[in-house]
Amino acid sequence: MDADVIVVGAGLAGLVATAELADAGRRVLLLDQEPEQCLGGQAFWSFGGLLFVDSPEQRRMRIHDSRELAWQDWLGTAAFDRPEDHWPKQWAEAYVDFACGEKRAWLHGQGVRWFPVVGWAERGGYGAIGHGNSVPRFHITWGTGPGLLAPFIARVRAAAERGLVTLRFRHRVDELTVTDGVVDGVRGTVLEPSDVPRAAPSSRTAVGDFEVHASAVVVTSGGIGGNFDLVRSSWPARLGSPPSRMIAGVPDFVDGRMIGISRAAGAHVINSDRMWHYVEGIHNWNPIWTNHGIRILPGPSSLWLDARGKRLPVPLFPGFDTLGTLEHIMKTGYEHTWFVLTKKIIGKEFGLSGSEQNPDLTGKSVRDVIGRARADMPGPVQAFLDQGVDFVQASTLDELIKKMNAVTDEPLLDAETVTSEVIARDREMDNSYTKDLQIVALRQARSYLPDKITRVASPHKLLDPKAGPLIAVRLSILTRKTLGGLETDLSGRVLRLDGAPLPGLYAAGEAAGFGGGGMHGYRSLEGTFLGGCLFSGRTAGRALVASL
Numbered sequence: 001m002d003a004d005v006i007v008v009g010a011g012l013a014g015l016v017a018t019a020e021l022a023d024a025g026r027r028v029l030l031l032d033q034e035p036e037q038c039l040g041g042q043a044f045w046s047f048g049g050l051l052f053v054d055s056p057e058q059r060r061m062r063i064h065d066s067r068e069l070a071w072q073d074w075l076g077t078a079a080f081d082r083p084e085d086h087w088p089k090q091w092a093e094a095y096v097d098f099a100c101g102e103k104r105a106w107l108h109g110q111g112v113r114w115f116p117v118v119g120w121a122e123r124g125g126y127g128a129i130g131h132g133n134s135v136p137r138f139h140i141t142w143g144t145g146p147g148l149l150a151p152f153i154a155r156v157r158a159a160a161e162r163g164l165v166t167l168r169f170r171h172r173v174d175e176l177t178v179t180d181g182v183v184d185g186v187r188g189t190v191l192e193p194s195d196v197p198r199a200a201p202s203s204r205t206a207v208g209d210f211e212v213h214a215s216a217v218v219v220t221s222g223g224i225g226g227n228f229d230l231v232r233s234s235w236p237a238r239l240g241s242p243p244s245r246m247i248a249g250v251p252d253f254v255d256g257r258m259i260g261i262s263r264a265a266g267a268h269v270i271n272s273d274r275m276w277h278y279v280e281g282i283h284n285w286n287p288i289w290t291n292h293g294i295r296i297l298p299g300p301s302s303l304w305l306d307a308r309g310k311r312l313p314v315p316l317f318p319g320f321d322t323l324g325t326l327e328h329i330m331k332t333g334y335e336h337t338w339f340v341l342t343k344k345i346i347g348k349e350f351g352l353s354g355s356e357q358n359p360d361l362t363g364k365s366v367r368d369v370i371g372r373a374r375a376d377m378p379g380p381v382q383a384f385l386d387q388g389v390d391f392v393q394a395s396t397l398d399e400l401i402k403k404m405n406a407v408t409d410e411p412l413l414d415a416e417t418v419t420s421e422v423i424a425r426d427r428e429m430d431n432s433y434t435k436d437l438q439i440v441a442l443r444q445a446r447s448y449l450p451d452k453i454t455r456v457a458s459p460h461k462l463l464d465p466k467a468g469p470l471i472a473v474r475l476s477i478l479t480r481k482t483l484g485g486l487e488t489d490l491s492g493r494v495l496r497l498d499g500a501p502l503p504g505l506y507a508a509g510e511a512a513g514f515g516g517g518g519m520h521g522y523r524s525l526e527g528t529f530l531g532g533c534l535f536s537g538r539t540a541g542r543a544l545v546a547s548l
């Protein structure tokens with residue numbers, strides 16, 4: 001035996017599982033195909049948003065949240081409807097309990113802290129039992145993704161110094177070894193050393209091979225979002241045909257290979273057709289990975305138009321229903337859409353997801369956070385306005401439409417359609433009441449004080465010159481999360497097709513659909529992915545400690 005446990009993938013889920021195992025005295029071999037500078041996987045790049053329920057931060061903002069409300073929201077969002085949802089639903093319930101209880105205290109005890117303003121993601125827009133968060137729940141980690149990773153990296157590094165953890169980078173697993181029906185190790189390729197910057201594509205040139213054995217293997221290899229072929233072949237009919245053009249919200253190493261490798265060893269993969277891709281993607285002007293896209297975290301005011309200039313239907317407003325919007329877009333026959341907005345809106349309402357796009361929060365600088373709140377335009381947003389290929393600005397609507405048409409391969413926008421949408425919307429601003437539900441929603445959002453102060457521009461006409469110039473942003477489909485995956489029971493044991501555990505194999509994080517093989521069902525409330533890695537990584541680690 002080379003270790004008690006082999007963990008495949010040194011992202012957040014793998015680090016959490018390893019830390020739990022090593023702190024209980026187990027010997028772990030932690031393997032990753034990427035070089036050491038990539039330690040932490042996707043979580044390093046993440047915004048660090050975590051869903052908590054009834055947290056002190058929420059209570060300070062006078063948000064009344066409860067386990068019952070969160071579970072109602074989860075069920076309305078997940079819409080579990082398959083026999084395969086047996087374990088995912090149980091994981092979801094256990095996860096909601098974790099988010100209501102131990103999650104915050106456990107992280108707090110390890111030194112993690114949160115920005116005091118709670119964000120409101122996925123607002124839904126349907127009935128009380130439909131999709132979306134009834135209340136704000138998105139807690140941004142102070143230090144974003146790197147801040148969340150820090151305690152787990154510290155625990156793993158300390159265990160490595162004690163001789164309990166061995167980290168092997170550039171070790172790509174190609175096969176799980178199975179003896180008498182028991183997974184007892186992995187076989188793979190040693191890749192040549194690489195000094196590429198973190199998350200830049202690293203070479204796949206082999207310099208050797210390896211085989212190692214242990215009592216158990218934990219697969220924490222992430223999802224499929226960096227592999228467009230897999231995304232397309234998993235694309236569900238309910239979302240139309242797969243997009244011909246996408247941008248990547250995840251690095252190249254999110255290649256999904258290990259899921260197929262696990263299946264070949266006897267693991268059951270479920271809910272592969274459930275994925276969480278965004279519809280507000282923009283091409284990164286300063287790319288790190290292949291096809292690098294950034295997701296806009298939009299406030300609710302932008303006018304959202306399809307490729308032909310028609311407004312998206314109710315309640316597909318910015319930040320309300322990601323997959324509902326994706327489904328609608330794919331039915332339009334075009335894959336891009338447009339935000340039309342003003343300088344006043346973009347300055348207040350555009351957040352950009354990613355640790356590097358939020359240097360104030362990632363750098364834990366109170367001074368810079370205050371500076372951003374006071375600025376007309378956050379620096380990273382200004383950089384996109386200046387250099388992003390998707391952004392155009394103009395002082396008149398006619399000029400804006402001309403510039404929008406110049407950005408796409410074909411001039412798809414008819415000036416009359418766009419103009420009438422903008423003018424009609426602006427007419428609805430004349431009274432303090434309106435039939436336009438987006439305007440109702442943005443006025444309503446401002447009754448949540450943090451939204452009013454930091455997130456939702458004071459309502460105004462798009463054609464008000466004082467709010468200008470006018471801006472349009474072309475939005476692309478951006479791949480990100482994998483909601484299905486390896487089916488696991490509540491201990492993180494991977495199951496076979498017949499429902500029995502595949503002895504020796506565990507899984508956690510995105511590879512396991514964040515628990516059970518798809519605890520989100522069809523959709524997510526947001527901030528549940530990092531949390532899913534924490535919970536499923538911890539669960540698998542602790543279950544193995546108990547069983548070894």
Ligand SMILES: Cc1cc2nc3c(=O)[nH]c(=O)nc-3n(C[C@H](O)[C@H](O)[C@H](O)COP(=O)(O)OP(=O)(O)OC[C@H]3O[C@@H](n4cnc5c(N)ncnc54)[C@H](O)[C@@H]3O)c2cc1C
Nearest residue numbers: 009011012013033041042046047049173222509510529530
């Ligand atoms: C820009 C960005 C912003 C995000 N923001 C948020 C947010 O605010 N809130 C939230 O909840 N979630 C967010 N997420 C999602 C979240 O970060 C990821 O879902 C999560 O970090 C996945 O962690 P993981 O450990 O499961 O997998 P990963 O981080 O993908 O790690 C998997 C590791 O396994 C390795 N690996 C894969 N295959 C092999 C193999 N065959 N052999 C060896 N090694 C292998 C990979 O190299 C990688 O290092 C964001 C993601 C991104 C990219």
